[in-house]
Amino acid sequence: MTVRANQTQNHSAIRDRLRSIPAVYFLYGILMRCVFETRAFIATAVWAASSKNQKHSPLPPPRLLHRVCGSFSAEDYLDSGRKDFKKLSNIFKCLEIRKNQPAKILDFGCGSSRTLRHFFELDSAWEYFRTDLDQEAVEWNQTNFHGQANWCANQVTPPTQFRDNNFDVIYAISIFTHLDEQLQRVWLQEFKRILKDDGTLIITVHGKAVWKDKKDWRQKVQSNGMYFMHTHKGIRNLTRTPSHYHTALHCRDYILATWSSIFPNIQYVDAESHNEHDYVILSRRGFSVVKNISSFI
């Protein structure tokens, strides 16, 4: 999430200094893990106590919450999910993907359904699919949203189990913000295979709003088009993210130039604040330009 990119920015100067003294850096890692585990323990106890009287749809356990929104807070998870859902619905509306017309929608890298759970509240003819490599999240989804979407788990690299020309819409929120260039390329190819000819792909990225104020990030992104920033995980791999998973920053021109070899039609929508992701809307065939796009970002 963008939240994580900003946290990385705030802490990286301290970490760089500590890293030059390995013993101190090691102790810092242990301290950070203790703090994280204590907070996770308290949040899990509160979650377990409150989930008994819960009236709304189930909330994921705090460790899963943290993996998708960088916080243990249920409000952050629900509010940010609702906000992203609104942006997606607006794009759907602009592209004339209507609720009363059947459509197959895939949430790629769904995590614990932060956005998709809001689609379930719609009265629509849409059929939902979701996939992730996080087995714990997939199992939580299967148990808690049983029957509301078709589930599967995928590997770090393609293929998925889906057949060719299958989906009307694929969206990937906060996934390409964490993959390196090679993984991005192979996943774009896989999306091309499983998306219908006239289907739409929606991907979020960390664009200019995220990196423009940080000089060394800006230089790296602008000189290479994208910058894949390895986060030293070590003992502090707090949320136990997989080894391929770091932070990717993108330049708009790079995306327009390179992704267009796979999806010739691209619309790039800049975020308005540094806490937001940019949206990239892609298709093999032409699509109507998304109008009034600034109304939802």
Ligand SMILES: C[S@@+](CC[C@H](N)C(=O)[O-])C[C@H]1O[C@@H](n2cnc3c(N)ncnc32)[C@H](O)[C@@H]1O
């Ligand atoms: C920041 S979370 C975002 C989750 C969800 N899309 C959301 O918006 O809440 C990133 C997700 O990407 C998933 N992920 C990372 N690499 C993946 C891959 N190669 N295939 C599928 N999912 C992946 C992670 O497991 C994690 O659930």
